[in-house]
Amino acid sequence: MLGIIRIMGNAVKMHKRFYLFFIVFFLSFISFPFTSYSWGFFGHRYINYHSVFLLPPEMISFYKMNIQYLEDHSVDPDKRRYAIPEEAPRHYIDMDQYGKFPFLDLPKRWNEAVDKFSEDTLHANGIAPWWIMIMQNRLKKAFIQKNKNEILKLSAEIGHYIADVHVPLHASSNHNGQKTDQLGIHGFWESRLPELYAESEYDLFIGKATFIENQLNFIWDRIYESANASDSVLQIEKVLSLRTPSHKRFNYEDRNGVLMRQFSTLYANRYHDSLKGMVERRMAASIYAISSFWYSAWVEAGQPSLSDMGKGNSDSTSNKEMELLQFYWLGNSIIGRSCTN
Numbered sequence: 001m002l003g004i005i006r007i008m009g010n011a012v013k014m015h016k017r018f019y020l021f022f023i024v025f026f027l028s029f030i031s032f033p034f035t036s037y038s039w040g041f042f043g044h045r046y047i048n049y050h051s052v053f054l055l056p057p058e059m060i061s062f063y064k065m066n067i068q069y070l071e072d073h074s075v076d077p078d079k080r081r082y083a084i085p086e087e088a089p090r091h092y093i094d095m096d097q098y099g100k101f102p103f104l105d106l107p108k109r110w111n112e113a114v115d116k117f118s119e120d121t122l123h124a125n126g127i128a129p130w131w132i133m134i135m136q137n138r139l140k141k142a143f144i145q146k147n148k149n150e151i152l153k154l155s156a157e158i159g160h161y162i163a164d165v166h167v168p169l170h171a172s173s174n175h176n177g178q179k180t181d182q183l184g185i186h187g188f189w190e191s192r193l194p195e196l197y198a199e200s201e202y203d204l205f206i207g208k209a210t211f212i213e214n215q216l217n218f219i220w221d222r223i224y225e226s227a228n229a230s231d232s233v234l235q236i237e238k239v240l241s242l243r244t245p246s247h248k249r250f251n252y253e254d255r256n257g258v259l260m261r262q263f264s265t266l267y268a269n270r271y272h273d274s275l276k277g278m279v280e281r282r283m284a285a286s287i288y289a290i291s292s293f294w295y296s297a298w299v300e301a302g303q304p305s306l307s308d309m310g311k312g313n314s315d316s317t318s319n320k321e322m323e324l325l326q327f328y329w330l331g332n333s334i335i336g337r338s339c340t341n
Helices: 002-034 040-054 057-065 067-080 110-117 119-125 128-145 148-164 185-201 215-243 265-274 278-300 316-331
Strands: 250-255 258-263
Touching: 040 057, 040 067, 040 148, 040 185, 040 278, 057 067, 057 278, 067 148, 110 119, 128 148, 128 215, 128 278, 148 278, 185 215, 185 258, 185 265, 185 278, 215 265, 215 278, 258 265
Parallel strands: none
Antiparallel strands: 250 258
């Protein structure tokens, strides 16, 4: 009898755990449309996908074979923001905290920047350029070792970070218009607009990847561009909002079965037109940069043959890591900076 009671008790506990997991999953699913991510899940997948087609023949077969993985895992760094506090600063750098262009007070090299500002200050304002170089060195090492699983994982994730620094509001402390009464502009610029126009209007087949000799300087140049554009992103929308009644700025649309309030298509059209191609240019620049970084890591690794690698990332360790990442994303709140406030 005691054995039966124990079995019944364990069954009840398992049922409760399953019910709790289901509730967490359901609530996370229905709240998904309200959450803003860098470039949005659509944008990051779209950017990584198009980056593959700029690669040379020696690389493109392997990358095309694994293009679904590169798309799917382009968003892993955003999911990781729900698991570890160290992740958030890797996605941005608040350049306005270091003066004005050309930002001469901020050294480009990590050790020099630490000596001048302290490591705590750098982390507080974002470490995106330096983290990208760490990832690039890891990718180069993976190519040298011909570790296909690491090549794919690092390629997918460095694509995310490089794309992030092409977003103007990832270079501003006013990252979501919270200082100028423009809450929601982050997701409006980098998620809503690409979802509406990228597939139908953008020309993202932009030539070939090239070898970048000084990758650190290249990334800093992209960050300077983003910082210079951040004021326009905010000012153009601010002026437009003052000229547009609220009932024309917002409407309700069905997203994943949920009726949600968001910027209207009419208002998005006006904002997109006023930006004069900025979103398309930054997305195209992201694609070129990502593909060129993949290519540069491969060249610096000695141009190893990728023809015998086949499909990757099917090992049990990688799968367990992905399951854990998914669990944190579904069950936790974002740690660190959020683009919803």
